[in-house]
Amino acid sequence: MTSTTADILISGGLLVSGSSTTKMDVAVTGEKIIDVSPHPSNIEAKRTIDATGLYVLPGLIDAHNHPINLDKMDSFTLSAAFGGITTVIPFMQNMRSRGIEGTTSETIDRFIEESNEISYLxxxxxAILxxxxDxxxxxxxxIENGIISFKMYMTYPRRGMMMPDDRMLKxxxxxxxAGGIAMVHAENGYCIDFLTDNFIDEGHTSREYYAKSQPRILEVEAANRAATYASVTDCPLYVVHLSAREVLDVLRRYREEGNNVFTETCPQYLDLTNDTLMEHGALAKIGPPLREREDNIAMWEGLQNNVIDTIASDFCGFSKAHKYAGGRSSAAVEAMEEIDENASIFEASFGGNWTEQMLPVVYEEGVNQGRIxxxxxxxxxxxxxxxxFGLYPQKGTISPGSDADIVLFDPAMKHVLSAEAQHCKADFTMFEGKEILGKPVFSMQRGKTLIEHGEMKSEQGNALYLPGDVNLTASAPKGHRVK
Known part of the structure; x- marks a missing residue:
């Protein structure tokens, strides 16, 4: 137990780690956690926060998001903070298709510089390649600059986004x-284009044909191919936004063979189905598509049995007006002045707004329903x-020496998810009207209050860029293994 006076003491809450839930006191001085002791600890502090009845969580990490559309790093991170997130890892790519010159590394340099000024988190x-x-x-x-993870699309060839297989292997x-990590969006793009062309030629462009154009088998095939390439090159692999039930056994097999294969799903693939797209059309179009209830169940089972390692949002930050065009281009998506609800589903853009709702949905459907x-x-x-991604134990844990990124979560607070309640610029959510029991009510980042009493208390310009450390990743010889 510390003998000095802490700046902040979080007292009497249930501290949750990956291995225990215990009533503990957490002491913070400056930007760091200095002590974690059983309650009551008698630690002296300048400020004591009573966490009785609350869960004390490490700040969440959203490791999959695209703040390049309506919501940039300012409004995106504001929204994320209200969802209990304290660290984000966005994707960034070269912007040549949007008329902005420069290599991927040059684009990322500009992104980091701008985000240091506008991000709350x-x-x-x-990197997207x-x-x-080149x-x-x-x-x-x-990798030298701390960008150690590289996403490659196995789909969208006509949008100019797909990475050819030979270049993916390279x-x-x-x-x-160099100790980096490959990431893939696993869907077979050529098959999707083949099916899409056939549907369009036959005049089948209404919403019921979208899921049929991207069936589960195309996710399974691409994931198997990516894992094969990763095995051949001895490269760690992270497969994003799993949605198809059959893909889990494929990736489990590669992992059992000793390959470093990591997996992610998203709240939308845990809770929503193709029925949502049938009801809302373009607003619910994402890639991979929303599947069926059996796939939701399989994703929860994958989380239960450790086949799925992470949950992330895949936030894209669109308004309704942005969702009805742009689906067949990689250029910037323009807002439509007039919306045609019956327009071709294949013209609709991909993506939704999920980050602020992520923790409440996972808690409601996972913890409250007894799934995790x-x-x-x-x-x-x-x-x-x-x-x-090489950030542990600086991030992701409440331990002495770690950054004081802490969230207080009230399991008894009732609220309803809605577009009106979210804090991004996007004006819709597919979780509209969902009743939730449990909400993040306070957060701090590096010892400074972020969210308190329903308000953002921090200012932009205090965020830090976090370079990944290849020596600390879960796939490194002396790295930290996932559970």
Whole structure:
């Protein structure tokens, strides 16, 4: 127990880690946690926060988001903070398709500089590599600058986003040599285009044909292919936004064979189905598509049995007016002045707004419904993302020496999710009207209050860029293993 007076003492709450739930006191001085002791601890502090009846959680990490549309790092991180998130790892790519010149590394340099000024939250960065990227130059350069994870699309060939297989193998090989991590959006793009073309030629462009154009087998095939390439190149692999029930056995097999394969799903794939798209049309179009209830169940089972390692949002930040066009281009999505609800579903853009609702939905559908424990929630939303991407134990844990990123969660607070209640610029949510029992009510980042009494208490410009450390990743020889 510390003998000095702490700046802040969080007293009497139930501290949740990936291995225990215990009534503990947490002492903070400056930006760091200095003591974690059983309650009552008698630690002296300048300010004591009574956490009786509350869960004390590590700040959540959203390791999958795209703040490049209506919501940038300012409004996106504001929204994320209200959802109990204290660290984000957004994807950034070259913007040549949007008329902005520069390599991926140059674009990321500009993004980091801007985000240091406008973000409310600490942030890392994932790079997206396209087929026109010079991976031989970009991969080593990015890793040297702390961008250690590289996403490649196995779909969207006509949008100019798909990474050809030979270039993917080269990028994986380079990443493996330097301790990096490959990430994939696993869907077979050529098959999707084939099916989409056929539906369009036949005049089948209404919403019921969207899921049929991207069936589960195309996710399974691409995930298997990506894992094969990762095995051949000995490259750690992180497969984003799993949605298809059959993909879990495929990735489990590669993991059992000794490959470093990590997996992610999202709240939308845990709770929503294709019925949501049938009701809301373009607003619910995402990639991969919303599946069926059996797939939701499989994702929960994957979390229960440790086949799925993380939950992230895949936030894109669109308004309703942005959702009805842009689905067949990689250029910036323009807002439509007039919305046609009966327009082709294939023209609609991909993506939704999920980050602020992520923790409430996972808590409601996971913990309250008995599908996962609070300890498992902390593993997949705090600890594992930090471990996989080389940020642990600075982030993802409440331990002495770690950053004082702390969330207080009230399990008895009732609220209703709505677009009106969210804090991003986007004006819709597919979780509209969902009743939740449990809400984050307070958060701090590096010892400074973020959210208190329903208000943002921090200012922009205090965020830190967090370079990933290849020596600390879950796949590194002396790294921190996921649970």
């Amino acid at each position: 600490d942030f890392g960065v994932h 396209f087929g026109d990227d 991976v031989e130059i970009e991969v080593p350069k990015l 990028a994986m090989s380079l990443a493996a040599e 424990t609070m300890m498992r929630l902390v593993q997949v939303m705090c600890e594992n993302p930090a471990k996989i």
